[in-house]
């Protein structure tokens with residue numbers, strides 16, 4: 614029997630800031646770019662639960678978060694603390710947490726900076742696995758002074774959805790025989806892979822919950838979703854057999870920059886690409902990795918239209934020259950008619966490397 618836990622830290626970056634700055638204690642905290650008194654142009658990385666009560670959340674423009682905090686102040690509520698991201702610290706804490714988790718289980722898949730899948734099949738029963746989850750939660754709380762939420766279930770899909778059900782500091786257990794009834798009332802968006810476009814398409818067919826989704830026959834699901842249909846058909850039934858595995862971990866190092874004002878001038882952008890490429894290689898050199906093989910870029914236009922492009926090299930590389938050159942090649946079409954026929958201004962650019970070894 615497979616038993617999988619999914620651990621996800623609560624309000625991760627914000628919880629670290631709250632822990633490390635006693636004067637932030639109990640206040641709404643927003644981690645993200647500089648709000649510049651409401652004129653800032655970046656976004657919120659995350660907000661703690663006190664700030665979420667004001668409607669502030671990840672990916673919200675920082676200017677909107679500022680406005681929500683000002684509105685709260687007018688109502689006599691505490692204003693939010695805005696603080697810059699300290700990425701180095703967050704990844705160090707992430708590594709400490711992953712190390713704690715590995716003390717309890719041999720097979721741990723780091724799914725992102727603050728989440729991990731833990732294969733607890735070796736514990737044989739859900740009862741024993743539940744005890745282990747409680748021990749992991751306690752160890753993280755005692756040693757890191759941070760809380761996490763864990764979902765425990767018969768596979769990665771169920772565990773992942775369950776960890777989100779009782780945040781913060783939650784533990785949600787879904788036994789194999791409960792898997793289908795657990796899934797049925799949930800919104801289809803809970804299934805990883807169903808994004809806003811698929812949601813709209815399915816809503817048009819009157820499908821909102823996973824129970825609704827199960828009324829679609831396999832053939833119809835395939836017709837609507839193509840290759841993904843069969844997988845989705847099984848997921849709607851709480852089935853997933855993807856193993857907890859740490860050998861295909863998607864590791865990437867990326868940097869992005871939101872310009873102070875939207876830009877069209879190629880010289881400026883080319884210069885910023887070079888800087889980003891150098892920053893990325895700086896981080897690669899400080900990481901456990903030596904080489905990269907995939908180069909990815911992001912371009913966000915003034916209307917928020919966002920494009921990404923990537924290219925994989927035949928041979929691994931390690932230097933910033935290659936990264937700069939390859940990133941430039943990916944960017945150039947966005948600076949002229951090929952990918953930017955309306956000559957839109959650019960708001961944000963990003964450079965990342967993947968397939969690290």
Ligand code: TTP
Nearest residue numbers: 621622623624625626627658659671672727780
């Ligand atoms: P999440 O686990 O999605 O969010 P969270 O840990 O802050 O809150 P929750 O309690 O709901 O799990 O992401 C983990 C961290 O990743 C988050 O603290 C900050 C970062 N992050 C961003 O920088 N931008 C984003 O858009 C998101 C979603 C997360």
Ligand code: MG
Nearest residue numbers: 621622623727
């Ligand atoms: Mg989290």
